[in-house]
Amino acid sequence: MHALSSIIARLLSTALLCFFLGRPSIATAATPPAAPPLMLANIYHPGITLADYWISEKLDGVRGYWDGEKLLTRGGQRINAPHWFTANWPKTALDGELWAGRQQFSRAVSTVRRETPDDAAWRRMRFMVFDLPAHPGTFEQRLPALQDMLAKLAVPWVQPVEQFKLGDHATLQRLLQQTVKQGGEGLMLHLGASLYRTQRSDDLLKVKTHEDAEAAVIGHLPGNGKYQGMLGALLVETPDGRRFKLGSGLSDLQRRRPPPLGSVVTYRFRGLNDSGIPRFASFMRVYEP
Incomplete structure (x- = not known):
């Protein structure tokens, strides 16, 4: 037995x-449930041309996919956010992170997984958007379109993830160490010339100390x-x-x-x-x- x-x-x-x-x-x-079609990251490795990539902080939250009508996890489960949280969001797909701040992963998960949304907990959440999956252009073209869309939405808890460029890999590693020391998880690299492809590739890279x-x-x-x-x-x-x-x-x-x-x-x-x-x-x- x-x-x-x-x-x-x-x-x-x-x-x-x-x-x-x-x-x-x-x-x-x-x-x-059917998982949403997401762009997935490979691990950072030497040999890439860093100048071709946009850089952002890797946010330690819950991946969120807005399909134009509802919020989903990366696995396809529906997220029961309060009505006010998603009111007037655009009727197009948004890819981002439901984030409660650095080193607040457990709080973000606890908030997102509730069947009945905790209004006070959701007031501490932000939807940090990093891409427009349905946009046909390259990331260089999607980025200003995303920033313009969210500026017009003008909702404080929906923000574009800050994207910037660096000149060399040594500076990238210094920024990584600084970010981790300050409580961040790591960095993300997004190829400027890439289309939104729903697969894992070097178009998107995660840079971590582990x-x-x-x-x-x-x-x-x-x-x-x-x-x-x-x-x-x-x-x-x-x-x-x-x-x-x-x-x-x-x-x-x-x-x-x-x-x-x-x-x-x-x-x-x-x-x-x-x-x-x-x-x-x-x-x-x-x-x-």
Whole structure:
């Protein structure tokens, strides 16, 4: 019976991880909502011509897609924002981030995921728009159109993300370190000549001091010493079957109430070791699609 329970738990966690990450699964409980067509980013790498890219801060919030009528998450779930928040928004698609400020990711997620919107919480949110998916032009052409559209909308909580250019990669790295030191997550690079293509490419690049990825929780390992009686580490599994322990980065509250088996978590790391296991892996948060 114990072996059967373990097999079922593993199948459920694998199915859940595949559901969240948009990959085929051997079993799903329900048909997921259709995800909006989004432009996705690759990881920054040497060799690009920096002068061709516009630069902005990577905002640590919830990706939001306005389809002209309603707000959706990147996974396609409807966001129940108050009516006043989206009143008079344009009848065209907007791609952006629902943001509560630096280091306020948990607040943003808590606000966005409520079935009944918390009016006071939404008063602290902003929709930071970085693109116009339906515009046929290049990013260089979409950017002024976006800025003009939001200027005419004149809503304080809907703002264009600031875009600028830098001359060299050394300056980019200094800005990255400064942004992270001040509580930011990183930077984004957007190719000026790119069309809005709904795929992952070098048209959009994220620049961070670390990499991050998702894994399913398949075990709770007991703690020792000051963590006696609490969680010591999460045992997690990546979509390709790699397993490893995730112990650092967890708060005392998370050790007392760990993410449940089958849930999906985001972790940060710095490259892979020879066996393919993430180096210096650290828990970040429970994954939000």
